[in-house]
Amino acid sequence: MTTGAHRVRDVLVVGAGFAGLYAVHAFREAGLDVGCLEAGAAIGGTWFFNRYPGARCDVESIDYSYSFDDDLQNDWVWSERYATQPEILAYIDHVADRFGLRQHVQLEKRVTAAHFDERTSRWTARTEDGDEHIARYLVFATGSLSAPNKPDIPGADSFAGETLFTARWPEPGPSLEGKRVGIIGTGSSAIQSVPILAEQARSLTVFQRTPNYSVPALNRKLTDEEQRRIRAEYPERRRKSRLSGGGSTHEPYPKPAQECTPEEREAALESGWRSGGVLFGKTFPDQFTDLASNDFAREFAARKIREIVQDPRTAEDLIPTDHPIGTKRICTDSGYFETFNRDEVSLVNLRRDPIVRITAAGVETSAGCHELDVLVYATGFDAMTGALTRVDITGPLGDRIRDAWAEGPVTYLGVQIPGFPNLFTVNGPGSPSVLANMVLTAEQQVDWLAGLIRHADDTGAAQVEVRRDAAIKWTEHVQQAADATLFPRANSWYLGANIEGKPRRFMPYVAGLGAYRRRCDAIRDDGYEGFVFTSR
Protein backbone atom coordinates (compact mmCIF):
# COMPACT_ATOMS: atom_id res chain seq x y z
CA MET A 1 0.00 0.00 0.00
CA THR A 2 1.32 3.43 -0.86
CA THR A 3 1.00 5.83 2.02
CA GLY A 4 3.36 8.61 1.09
CA ALA A 5 2.50 11.64 -0.93
CA HIS A 6 5.95 13.14 -1.21
CA ARG A 7 7.34 15.90 -3.35
CA VAL A 8 9.71 15.06 -6.17
CA ARG A 9 13.21 15.71 -4.93
CA ASP A 10 16.34 16.38 -6.89
CA VAL A 11 18.28 13.73 -5.00
CA LEU A 12 17.25 10.92 -2.70
CA VAL A 13 20.12 9.48 -0.68
CA VAL A 14 19.75 5.99 0.79
CA GLY A 15 21.77 5.43 3.97
CA ALA A 16 22.81 7.84 6.72
CA GLY A 17 26.31 6.72 7.62
CA PHE A 18 29.43 8.80 7.01
CA ALA A 19 28.83 8.74 3.23
CA GLY A 20 25.09 9.41 3.18
CA LEU A 21 25.31 12.28 5.64
CA TYR A 22 28.07 13.93 3.68
CA ALA A 23 25.99 13.46 0.52
CA VAL A 24 23.07 15.26 2.17
CA HIS A 25 25.35 18.14 3.12
CA ALA A 26 27.15 18.43 -0.22
CA PHE A 27 24.08 18.11 -2.45
CA ARG A 28 22.24 20.66 -0.34
CA GLU A 29 25.24 23.01 -0.60
CA ALA A 30 25.05 22.50 -4.36
CA GLY A 31 21.53 23.94 -4.25
CA LEU A 32 19.72 20.63 -4.71
CA ASP A 33 16.59 19.53 -2.88
CA VAL A 34 17.78 16.42 -1.03
CA GLY A 35 16.16 13.79 1.18
CA CYS A 36 17.64 10.75 2.90
CA LEU A 37 16.14 7.40 3.91
CA GLU A 38 17.87 5.32 6.59
CA ALA A 39 16.91 1.78 7.61
CA GLY A 40 18.28 2.11 11.14
CA ALA A 41 16.66 3.76 14.15
CA ALA A 42 19.42 6.39 14.22
CA ILE A 43 22.07 7.89 11.98
CA GLY A 44 25.67 6.64 12.01
CA GLY A 45 25.57 3.47 9.89
CA THR A 46 28.45 1.16 10.81
CA TRP A 47 28.97 3.01 14.06
CA PHE A 48 25.34 2.80 15.10
CA PHE A 49 25.01 -0.94 14.50
CA ASN A 50 28.39 -2.39 15.49
CA ARG A 51 28.30 -1.80 19.25
CA TYR A 52 30.05 -4.99 20.28
CA PRO A 53 32.53 -4.74 23.17
CA GLY A 54 35.85 -3.38 21.92
CA ALA A 55 34.49 -1.91 18.66
CA ARG A 56 36.81 0.81 17.49
CA CYS A 57 38.35 2.20 14.36
CA ASP A 58 41.67 0.89 13.08
CA VAL A 59 42.47 4.08 11.19
CA GLU A 60 43.84 6.84 13.42
CA SER A 61 41.05 9.10 14.62
CA ILE A 62 42.56 12.24 13.10
CA ASP A 63 42.47 10.54 9.69
CA TYR A 64 39.13 8.80 10.15
CA SER A 65 37.06 11.96 10.18
CA TYR A 66 35.58 14.35 7.66
CA SER A 67 37.99 16.68 5.92
CA PHE A 68 35.52 19.01 4.17
CA ASP A 69 35.54 21.63 6.91
CA ASP A 70 38.78 22.62 8.68
CA ASP A 71 36.90 24.30 11.53
CA LEU A 72 35.18 21.04 12.35
CA GLN A 73 38.51 19.65 13.47
CA ASN A 74 39.12 22.67 15.68
CA ASP A 75 36.04 22.16 17.79
CA TRP A 76 36.23 18.36 18.00
CA VAL A 77 38.89 16.66 20.15
CA TRP A 78 39.54 12.98 19.60
CA SER A 79 40.52 11.51 22.94
CA GLU A 80 42.38 8.42 21.73
CA ARG A 81 44.68 7.39 18.91
CA TYR A 82 41.99 5.00 17.63
CA ALA A 83 38.48 6.18 18.40
CA THR A 84 35.97 3.87 20.05
CA GLN A 85 32.58 3.17 18.49
CA PRO A 86 30.75 5.47 20.99
CA GLU A 87 33.15 8.32 20.30
CA ILE A 88 32.78 7.97 16.51
CA LEU A 89 29.00 7.87 16.86
CA ALA A 90 29.13 11.00 19.05
CA TYR A 91 31.24 12.66 16.33
CA ILE A 92 28.72 11.77 13.62
CA ASP A 93 25.90 13.15 15.81
CA HIS A 94 27.93 16.31 16.35
CA VAL A 95 28.45 16.78 12.60
CA ALA A 96 24.77 16.14 11.87
CA ASP A 97 23.74 18.77 14.43
CA ARG A 98 26.36 21.28 13.47
CA PHE A 99 25.40 21.20 9.79
CA GLY A 100 21.65 20.75 10.33
CA LEU A 101 21.50 17.41 8.52
CA ARG A 102 18.94 15.55 10.65
CA GLN A 103 15.97 17.40 9.20
CA HIS A 104 16.68 15.73 5.84
CA VAL A 105 16.87 12.16 7.20
CA GLN A 106 13.92 9.85 7.75
CA LEU A 107 14.78 6.96 10.06
CA GLU A 108 13.46 3.39 10.05
CA LYS A 109 12.85 3.67 6.32
CA ARG A 110 14.43 0.64 4.69
CA VAL A 111 14.33 0.90 0.91
CA THR A 112 13.23 -2.47 -0.44
CA ALA A 113 12.70 -1.62 -4.11
CA ALA A 114 13.30 1.12 -6.63
CA HIS A 115 12.35 1.55 -10.26
CA PHE A 116 13.11 4.10 -12.95
CA ASP A 117 10.44 5.66 -15.14
CA GLU A 118 11.99 6.68 -18.43
CA ARG A 119 9.04 8.91 -19.38
CA THR A 120 9.61 11.18 -16.41
CA SER A 121 13.32 10.38 -15.85
CA ARG A 122 12.55 9.77 -12.19
CA TRP A 123 13.28 7.10 -9.67
CA THR A 124 10.65 5.85 -7.25
CA ALA A 125 12.02 4.21 -4.11
CA ARG A 126 9.69 2.07 -2.06
CA THR A 127 10.27 1.52 1.65
CA GLU A 128 9.43 -1.49 3.80
CA ASP A 129 6.37 0.28 5.18
CA GLY A 130 4.99 0.83 1.66
CA ASP A 131 5.91 4.49 1.37
CA GLU A 132 7.09 5.83 -1.98
CA HIS A 133 9.69 8.53 -2.56
CA ILE A 134 10.36 10.10 -5.95
CA ALA A 135 13.55 11.81 -7.09
CA ARG A 136 15.46 12.74 -10.21
CA TYR A 137 18.59 11.08 -8.84
CA LEU A 138 18.94 8.15 -6.47
CA VAL A 139 22.20 7.80 -4.56
CA PHE A 140 22.92 4.57 -2.71
CA ALA A 141 25.25 5.28 0.22
CA THR A 142 24.26 1.97 1.73
CA GLY A 143 27.69 0.89 2.94
CA SER A 144 30.31 -1.65 1.94
CA LEU A 145 30.10 -3.58 5.20
CA SER A 146 26.47 -3.13 6.18
CA ALA A 147 24.74 -6.32 5.00
CA PRO A 148 25.54 -8.85 7.76
CA ASN A 149 26.30 -12.41 6.75
CA LYS A 150 24.72 -15.16 8.82
CA PRO A 151 26.11 -18.55 7.84
CA ASP A 152 23.59 -21.27 7.17
CA ILE A 153 24.51 -23.72 9.95
CA PRO A 154 22.12 -26.63 10.51
CA GLY A 155 20.13 -26.27 13.71
CA ALA A 156 21.04 -22.61 14.26
CA ASP A 157 17.50 -21.75 15.35
CA SER A 158 17.39 -24.55 17.91
CA PHE A 159 19.98 -22.97 20.23
CA ALA A 160 18.31 -22.49 23.62
CA GLY A 161 20.74 -19.86 24.90
CA GLU A 162 21.11 -16.25 23.83
CA THR A 163 22.21 -15.52 20.23
CA LEU A 164 24.07 -12.28 19.51
CA PHE A 165 25.53 -10.69 16.38
CA THR A 166 28.51 -8.36 16.58
CA ALA A 167 26.98 -6.36 13.70
CA ARG A 168 23.70 -5.89 15.61
CA TRP A 169 24.86 -5.74 19.23
CA PRO A 170 22.01 -4.70 21.53
CA GLU A 171 22.10 -1.60 23.71
CA PRO A 172 22.48 -1.93 26.62
CA GLY A 173 24.79 -4.89 26.07
CA PRO A 174 23.84 -8.11 27.84
CA SER A 175 25.68 -9.22 30.97
CA LEU A 176 27.96 -12.15 30.23
CA GLU A 177 29.00 -12.65 33.83
CA GLY A 178 29.13 -16.32 34.78
CA LYS A 179 28.17 -17.40 31.25
CA ARG A 180 29.77 -19.84 28.85
CA VAL A 181 30.19 -17.83 25.67
CA GLY A 182 31.08 -19.07 22.19
CA ILE A 183 32.01 -16.87 19.25
CA ILE A 184 31.97 -17.98 15.61
CA GLY A 185 34.38 -16.10 13.34
CA THR A 186 37.84 -14.61 13.74
CA GLY A 187 37.73 -11.51 11.57
CA SER A 188 38.21 -7.95 12.77
CA SER A 189 35.07 -7.77 14.97
CA ALA A 190 35.96 -11.00 16.78
CA ILE A 191 39.59 -9.98 17.17
CA GLN A 192 38.51 -6.72 18.79
CA SER A 193 35.87 -8.26 21.04
CA VAL A 194 37.49 -11.53 22.16
CA PRO A 195 39.76 -9.99 24.85
CA ILE A 196 36.79 -8.19 26.42
CA LEU A 197 34.35 -11.10 26.14
CA ALA A 198 36.98 -13.27 27.84
CA GLU A 199 37.17 -10.84 30.76
CA GLN A 200 33.40 -10.78 31.18
CA ALA A 201 32.44 -14.41 30.62
CA ARG A 202 32.97 -17.54 32.73
CA SER A 203 34.49 -19.21 29.69
CA LEU A 204 35.01 -18.30 26.05
CA THR A 205 35.25 -20.70 23.12
CA VAL A 206 36.48 -19.22 19.84
CA PHE A 207 35.41 -21.12 16.72
CA GLN A 208 37.92 -20.36 13.98
CA ARG A 209 37.64 -21.32 10.31
CA THR A 210 40.40 -19.05 8.97
CA PRO A 211 43.06 -17.41 11.12
CA ASN A 212 43.81 -13.76 10.45
CA TYR A 213 46.86 -11.59 10.86
CA SER A 214 46.53 -9.04 13.60
CA VAL A 215 48.92 -6.35 14.77
CA PRO A 216 48.77 -4.72 18.22
CA ALA A 217 46.78 -1.47 17.94
CA LEU A 218 48.81 0.12 20.75
CA ASN A 219 45.91 2.41 21.35
CA ARG A 220 46.39 5.21 23.89
CA LYS A 221 45.03 8.55 24.99
CA LEU A 222 46.26 11.48 22.93
CA THR A 223 48.29 13.91 25.04
CA ASP A 224 47.71 17.67 25.07
CA GLU A 225 50.95 18.08 23.18
CA GLU A 226 49.79 15.66 20.47
CA GLN A 227 46.45 17.47 20.25
CA ARG A 228 48.27 20.76 19.69
CA ARG A 229 50.50 19.21 17.03
CA ILE A 230 47.52 17.63 15.27
CA ARG A 231 45.78 21.02 15.09
CA ALA A 232 48.87 22.69 13.69
CA GLU A 233 49.46 20.01 11.06
CA TYR A 234 45.84 19.32 10.25
CA PRO A 235 45.31 21.15 6.91
CA GLU A 236 48.57 19.84 5.43
CA ARG A 237 47.93 16.32 6.73
CA ARG A 238 44.49 16.19 5.14
CA ARG A 239 45.78 17.62 1.87
CA LYS A 240 48.39 14.87 1.67
CA SER A 241 45.92 12.18 2.71
CA ARG A 242 43.53 13.09 -0.09
CA LEU A 243 46.28 12.51 -2.64
CA SER A 244 47.74 9.38 -1.05
CA GLY A 245 47.00 5.75 -1.81
CA GLY A 246 45.27 4.73 1.40
CA GLY A 247 44.03 8.09 2.64
CA SER A 248 46.70 8.64 5.28
CA THR A 249 50.18 10.17 5.37
CA HIS A 250 51.95 6.83 5.83
CA GLU A 251 55.35 6.52 4.12
CA PRO A 252 56.77 3.00 3.70
CA TYR A 253 60.41 2.12 4.36
CA PRO A 254 62.54 3.88 1.73
CA LYS A 255 63.81 0.63 0.14
CA PRO A 256 62.07 -2.54 -1.10
CA ALA A 257 62.47 -5.41 1.37
CA GLN A 258 64.53 -7.38 -1.15
CA GLU A 259 67.16 -4.63 -1.25
CA CYS A 260 67.58 -4.49 2.54
CA THR A 261 70.10 -6.37 4.60
CA PRO A 262 68.55 -8.90 7.02
CA GLU A 263 69.31 -6.47 9.86
CA GLU A 264 67.62 -3.56 8.10
CA ARG A 265 64.56 -5.68 7.35
CA GLU A 266 64.27 -6.89 10.91
CA ALA A 267 64.64 -3.36 12.27
CA ALA A 268 62.03 -1.98 9.85
CA LEU A 269 59.53 -4.72 10.70
CA GLU A 270 60.16 -4.39 14.43
CA SER A 271 59.67 -0.65 14.19
CA GLY A 272 56.42 -1.17 12.21
CA TRP A 273 55.17 -3.68 14.78
CA ARG A 274 56.08 -1.38 17.67
CA SER A 275 54.32 1.57 16.03
CA GLY A 276 51.17 -0.53 16.09
CA GLY A 277 48.24 -0.64 13.69
CA VAL A 278 47.41 -1.76 10.19
CA LEU A 279 50.28 0.11 8.57
CA PHE A 280 52.56 -2.78 9.56
CA GLY A 281 50.98 -4.39 6.48
CA LYS A 282 52.62 -1.68 4.37
CA THR A 283 56.07 -1.65 5.96
CA PHE A 284 57.91 -2.09 2.64
CA PRO A 285 56.91 -0.48 -0.67
CA ASP A 286 56.94 -3.88 -2.42
CA GLN A 287 55.02 -5.80 0.25
CA PHE A 288 51.84 -6.09 -1.84
CA THR A 289 53.56 -6.85 -5.12
CA ASP A 290 56.45 -9.17 -4.27
CA LEU A 291 55.76 -12.46 -2.57
CA ALA A 292 59.28 -12.81 -1.20
CA SER A 293 59.04 -9.36 0.35
CA ASN A 294 55.65 -10.19 1.79
CA ASP A 295 57.09 -13.42 3.23
CA PHE A 296 59.49 -11.44 5.41
CA ALA A 297 56.58 -9.62 7.05
CA ARG A 298 54.47 -12.78 7.20
CA GLU A 299 57.19 -14.76 8.93
CA PHE A 300 57.86 -11.89 11.32
CA ALA A 301 54.18 -11.77 12.32
CA ALA A 302 54.10 -15.58 12.74
CA ARG A 303 57.12 -15.36 15.02
CA LYS A 304 55.35 -12.76 17.14
CA ILE A 305 52.30 -15.02 17.52
CA ARG A 306 54.54 -17.91 18.61
CA GLU A 307 56.21 -15.63 21.15
CA ILE A 308 52.89 -14.49 22.61
CA VAL A 309 50.82 -17.68 22.66
CA GLN A 310 52.14 -20.17 25.22
CA ASP A 311 50.51 -23.34 23.94
CA PRO A 312 52.42 -24.30 20.75
CA ARG A 313 49.48 -26.09 19.13
CA THR A 314 47.16 -23.11 19.70
CA ALA A 315 49.84 -20.77 18.38
CA GLU A 316 50.20 -22.78 15.17
CA ASP A 317 46.41 -22.84 14.75
CA LEU A 318 46.33 -19.03 15.07
CA ILE A 319 48.97 -18.44 12.37
CA PRO A 320 47.53 -17.84 8.90
CA THR A 321 49.21 -19.97 6.25
CA ASP A 322 46.95 -19.52 3.26
CA HIS A 323 47.46 -15.89 2.25
CA PRO A 324 50.14 -13.21 2.03
CA ILE A 325 49.92 -10.77 4.93
CA GLY A 326 47.61 -7.84 4.20
CA THR A 327 45.79 -9.49 1.30
CA LYS A 328 42.91 -10.11 3.67
CA ARG A 329 42.09 -7.03 5.69
CA ILE A 330 44.78 -6.96 8.36
CA CYS A 331 43.31 -6.62 11.86
CA THR A 332 44.47 -4.69 14.88
CA ASP A 333 43.96 -5.84 18.43
CA SER A 334 44.42 -5.06 22.08
CA GLY A 335 45.56 -8.37 23.51
CA TYR A 336 43.88 -10.83 21.09
CA PHE A 337 46.63 -13.45 20.97
CA GLU A 338 47.41 -13.00 24.70
CA THR A 339 43.79 -13.93 25.47
CA PHE A 340 44.47 -17.52 24.42
CA ASN A 341 46.85 -17.84 27.40
CA ARG A 342 43.87 -17.59 29.77
CA ASP A 343 42.72 -20.90 31.25
CA GLU A 344 39.07 -20.23 30.51
CA VAL A 345 39.63 -19.45 26.81
CA SER A 346 39.86 -22.16 24.16
CA LEU A 347 40.29 -22.19 20.40
CA VAL A 348 38.43 -24.66 18.20
CA ASN A 349 40.08 -25.09 14.81
CA LEU A 350 37.15 -25.71 12.48
CA ARG A 351 39.49 -26.82 9.71
CA ARG A 352 40.28 -29.83 11.91
CA ASP A 353 36.95 -30.18 13.70
CA PRO A 354 34.21 -28.66 11.52
CA ILE A 355 30.84 -27.64 12.92
CA VAL A 356 28.31 -30.40 12.40
CA ARG A 357 25.28 -28.56 13.75
CA ILE A 358 24.07 -26.19 16.39
CA THR A 359 21.92 -27.80 19.05
CA ALA A 360 19.86 -26.48 21.95
CA ALA A 361 22.91 -26.94 24.15
CA GLY A 362 25.58 -25.36 22.02
CA VAL A 363 27.87 -26.01 19.05
CA GLU A 364 28.54 -29.57 17.96
CA THR A 365 31.74 -30.14 16.02
CA SER A 366 33.13 -33.40 14.69
CA ALA A 367 35.08 -33.66 17.97
CA GLY A 368 32.09 -33.22 20.32
CA CYS A 369 29.64 -30.70 21.79
CA HIS A 370 30.66 -27.33 23.24
CA GLU A 371 27.93 -26.37 25.69
CA LEU A 372 27.16 -22.66 25.72
CA ASP A 373 24.86 -20.08 27.30
CA VAL A 374 25.57 -17.40 24.70
CA LEU A 375 26.52 -17.75 21.03
CA VAL A 376 28.00 -14.76 19.24
CA TYR A 377 28.15 -14.56 15.44
CA ALA A 378 31.07 -12.47 14.21
CA THR A 379 30.64 -13.74 10.68
CA GLY A 380 31.20 -10.66 8.58
CA PHE A 381 29.28 -9.11 5.74
CA ASP A 382 28.18 -9.61 2.17
CA ALA A 383 30.74 -6.97 1.36
CA MET A 384 30.46 -4.17 -1.16
CA THR A 385 27.49 -5.52 -3.13
CA GLY A 386 25.20 -7.02 -0.44
CA ALA A 387 23.41 -3.83 0.59
CA LEU A 388 22.58 -3.10 -3.07
CA THR A 389 21.59 -6.57 -4.24
CA ARG A 390 19.24 -6.92 -1.25
CA VAL A 391 17.17 -4.08 -2.77
CA ASP A 392 15.02 -4.90 -5.81
CA ILE A 393 16.34 -2.21 -8.16
CA THR A 394 14.85 -2.16 -11.67
CA GLY A 395 16.17 -0.06 -14.54
CA PRO A 396 14.11 1.36 -17.44
CA LEU A 397 14.33 -1.85 -19.47
CA GLY A 398 13.34 -4.03 -16.53
CA ASP A 399 16.94 -5.05 -15.75
CA ARG A 400 17.64 -5.80 -12.10
CA ILE A 401 20.97 -5.02 -10.46
CA ARG A 402 21.14 -8.43 -8.83
CA ASP A 403 20.77 -10.07 -12.29
CA ALA A 404 23.11 -7.62 -14.00
CA TRP A 405 25.74 -8.59 -11.42
CA ALA A 406 25.15 -12.34 -11.61
CA GLU A 407 28.76 -12.82 -12.71
CA GLY A 408 30.15 -10.04 -10.53
CA PRO A 409 29.66 -6.30 -10.24
CA VAL A 410 30.26 -4.09 -13.28
CA THR A 411 30.51 -0.36 -12.61
CA TYR A 412 32.08 2.77 -13.97
CA LEU A 413 34.43 4.25 -11.34
CA GLY A 414 32.35 2.46 -8.70
CA VAL A 415 29.73 5.20 -9.05
CA GLN A 416 27.38 4.02 -11.79
CA ILE A 417 26.05 0.76 -13.24
CA PRO A 418 25.22 0.49 -16.97
CA GLY A 419 21.48 0.21 -17.57
CA PHE A 420 20.61 2.24 -14.45
CA PRO A 421 20.51 5.93 -15.41
CA ASN A 422 20.48 8.60 -12.70
CA LEU A 423 21.41 6.03 -10.05
CA PHE A 424 24.73 6.41 -8.30
CA THR A 425 26.63 4.52 -5.61
CA VAL A 426 29.14 5.81 -3.08
CA ASN A 427 32.03 3.58 -2.03
CA GLY A 428 30.68 1.00 -4.47
CA PRO A 429 32.55 -1.90 -6.08
CA GLY A 430 35.15 -0.56 -8.48
CA SER A 431 36.10 2.35 -6.20
CA PRO A 432 38.91 2.39 -3.60
CA SER A 433 36.29 2.00 -0.85
CA VAL A 434 37.39 -0.54 1.77
CA LEU A 435 41.05 -0.36 0.70
CA ALA A 436 41.33 3.32 1.53
CA ASN A 437 40.08 5.71 4.17
CA MET A 438 36.35 5.42 3.56
CA VAL A 439 35.46 8.83 4.90
CA LEU A 440 37.79 10.54 2.45
CA THR A 441 36.72 8.34 -0.46
CA ALA A 442 33.06 9.17 0.26
CA GLU A 443 33.82 12.89 0.27
CA GLN A 444 35.70 12.63 -3.01
CA GLN A 445 32.95 10.65 -4.76
CA VAL A 446 30.09 12.77 -3.48
CA ASP A 447 31.82 16.01 -4.53
CA TRP A 448 32.48 14.51 -7.95
CA LEU A 449 28.86 13.37 -8.30
CA ALA A 450 27.61 16.82 -7.31
CA GLY A 451 29.71 18.17 -10.21
CA LEU A 452 28.26 15.56 -12.56
CA ILE A 453 24.67 16.48 -11.64
CA ARG A 454 25.48 20.18 -12.00
CA HIS A 455 26.89 19.47 -15.46
CA ALA A 456 23.74 17.56 -16.43
CA ASP A 457 21.52 20.39 -15.20
CA ASP A 458 23.62 23.05 -16.91
CA THR A 459 23.39 21.22 -20.22
CA GLY A 460 19.66 20.52 -19.87
CA ALA A 461 20.10 16.76 -19.57
CA ALA A 462 17.42 14.79 -17.76
CA GLN A 463 19.29 11.50 -17.81
CA VAL A 464 22.88 10.55 -17.07
CA GLU A 465 23.93 7.04 -17.97
CA VAL A 466 27.27 5.36 -18.27
CA ARG A 467 28.13 3.63 -21.55
CA ARG A 468 28.32 -0.14 -21.12
CA ASP A 469 31.69 -0.38 -22.87
CA ALA A 470 33.14 2.27 -20.53
CA ALA A 471 31.93 0.33 -17.47
CA ILE A 472 33.30 -2.97 -18.78
CA LYS A 473 36.64 -1.35 -19.52
CA TRP A 474 36.79 0.18 -16.05
CA THR A 475 35.87 -3.12 -14.39
CA GLU A 476 38.64 -4.86 -16.35
CA HIS A 477 41.04 -2.14 -15.26
CA VAL A 478 40.07 -2.71 -11.61
CA GLN A 479 40.77 -6.43 -12.03
CA GLN A 480 44.10 -5.78 -13.79
CA ALA A 481 45.15 -3.41 -11.00
CA ALA A 482 44.43 -6.17 -8.47
CA ASP A 483 46.17 -8.81 -10.61
CA ALA A 484 49.33 -6.72 -10.49
CA THR A 485 49.38 -7.25 -6.70
CA LEU A 486 49.21 -10.20 -4.32
CA PHE A 487 45.61 -9.41 -3.31
CA PRO A 488 43.89 -12.01 -5.51
CA ARG A 489 45.94 -14.77 -3.82
CA ALA A 490 43.68 -14.59 -0.77
CA ASN A 491 40.20 -16.03 -0.64
CA SER A 492 38.96 -12.80 0.85
CA TRP A 493 35.72 -10.89 1.08
CA TYR A 494 37.37 -8.40 -1.29
CA LEU A 495 36.45 -10.88 -4.02
CA GLY A 496 33.32 -12.27 -2.42
CA ALA A 497 34.87 -15.53 -1.21
CA ASN A 498 33.20 -15.43 2.22
CA ILE A 499 29.69 -15.77 0.77
CA GLU A 500 28.62 -19.10 -0.64
CA GLY A 501 27.68 -18.83 -4.31
CA LYS A 502 28.80 -15.21 -4.65
CA PRO A 503 30.61 -14.63 -7.95
CA ARG A 504 34.32 -14.04 -7.47
CA ARG A 505 35.44 -10.68 -8.73
CA PHE A 506 37.94 -8.42 -7.06
CA MET A 507 35.81 -5.44 -6.02
CA PRO A 508 37.84 -2.58 -4.52
CA TYR A 509 40.20 -0.50 -6.65
CA VAL A 510 43.68 -1.21 -5.30
CA ALA A 511 45.48 1.66 -7.04
CA GLY A 512 44.41 3.90 -4.18
CA LEU A 513 42.59 7.12 -3.52
CA GLY A 514 45.15 9.49 -5.09
CA ALA A 515 45.27 7.61 -8.42
CA TYR A 516 41.48 7.23 -8.40
CA ARG A 517 40.95 10.93 -7.75
CA ARG A 518 43.26 11.87 -10.62
CA ARG A 519 41.38 9.51 -12.94
CA CYS A 520 37.99 10.92 -11.93
CA ASP A 521 39.22 14.48 -12.37
CA ALA A 522 40.60 13.69 -15.83
CA ILE A 523 37.26 12.16 -16.85
CA ARG A 524 35.43 15.26 -15.60
CA ASP A 525 37.85 17.57 -17.42
CA ASP A 526 37.19 15.54 -20.56
CA GLY A 527 33.47 16.42 -20.41
CA TYR A 528 32.59 13.34 -18.33
CA GLU A 529 33.97 10.86 -20.83
CA GLY A 530 32.08 7.55 -20.66
CA PHE A 531 28.72 9.09 -19.71
CA VAL A 532 25.80 9.79 -22.02
CA PHE A 533 23.62 12.82 -21.23
CA THR A 534 20.11 12.75 -22.66
CA SER A 535 17.51 15.49 -22.73
CA ARG A 536 13.92 14.47 -22.17
Ligand SMILES: Cc1cc2nc3c(=O)[nH]c(=O)nc-3n(C[C@H](O)[C@H](O)[C@H](O)COP(=O)(O)OP(=O)(O)OC[C@H]3O[C@@H](n4cnc5c(N)ncnc54)[C@H](O)[C@@H]3O)c2cc1C
Ligand atom coordinates in the same frame (compact mmCIF):
# COMPACT_ATOMS: atom_id res chain seq x y z
C1 LIG B 1 32.93 -3.31 12.60
C2 LIG B 1 33.45 -2.41 11.54
C3 LIG B 1 34.64 -1.74 11.72
C4 LIG B 1 35.12 -0.90 10.74
N1 LIG B 1 36.30 -0.25 10.95
C5 LIG B 1 36.77 0.55 9.99
C6 LIG B 1 38.01 1.22 10.17
O1 LIG B 1 38.65 1.04 11.18
N2 LIG B 1 38.46 2.03 9.18
C7 LIG B 1 37.75 2.22 8.04
O2 LIG B 1 38.20 2.98 7.16
N3 LIG B 1 36.58 1.61 7.84
C8 LIG B 1 36.09 0.77 8.78
N4 LIG B 1 34.93 0.12 8.57
C9 LIG B 1 34.21 0.35 7.32
C10 LIG B 1 33.06 1.35 7.57
O3 LIG B 1 31.92 0.71 7.14
C11 LIG B 1 33.33 2.64 6.83
O4 LIG B 1 34.53 3.21 7.30
C12 LIG B 1 32.25 3.72 6.94
O5 LIG B 1 31.66 3.78 8.20
C13 LIG B 1 31.25 3.52 5.87
O6 LIG B 1 30.31 4.54 5.86
P1 LIG B 1 29.13 4.48 4.84
O7 LIG B 1 28.27 5.62 5.10
O8 LIG B 1 29.67 4.27 3.47
O9 LIG B 1 28.39 3.09 5.18
P2 LIG B 1 27.64 2.63 6.51
O10 LIG B 1 28.23 3.24 7.71
O11 LIG B 1 27.60 1.14 6.45
O12 LIG B 1 26.20 3.22 6.33
C14 LIG B 1 25.30 2.69 5.40
C15 LIG B 1 23.91 2.97 5.91
O13 LIG B 1 22.99 2.58 4.91
C16 LIG B 1 21.87 2.02 5.54
N5 LIG B 1 21.19 1.15 4.59
C17 LIG B 1 21.67 0.03 3.99
N6 LIG B 1 20.74 -0.49 3.17
C18 LIG B 1 19.65 0.32 3.27
C19 LIG B 1 18.38 0.30 2.67
N7 LIG B 1 18.04 -0.64 1.79
N8 LIG B 1 17.49 1.28 2.98
C20 LIG B 1 17.83 2.26 3.86
N9 LIG B 1 19.03 2.32 4.47
C21 LIG B 1 19.93 1.36 4.17
C22 LIG B 1 22.44 1.24 6.70
O14 LIG B 1 21.46 1.00 7.69
C23 LIG B 1 23.54 2.16 7.15
O15 LIG B 1 23.12 3.03 8.15
C24 LIG B 1 34.42 -0.74 9.53
C25 LIG B 1 33.24 -1.44 9.33
C26 LIG B 1 32.76 -2.28 10.32
C27 LIG B 1 31.48 -3.02 10.06
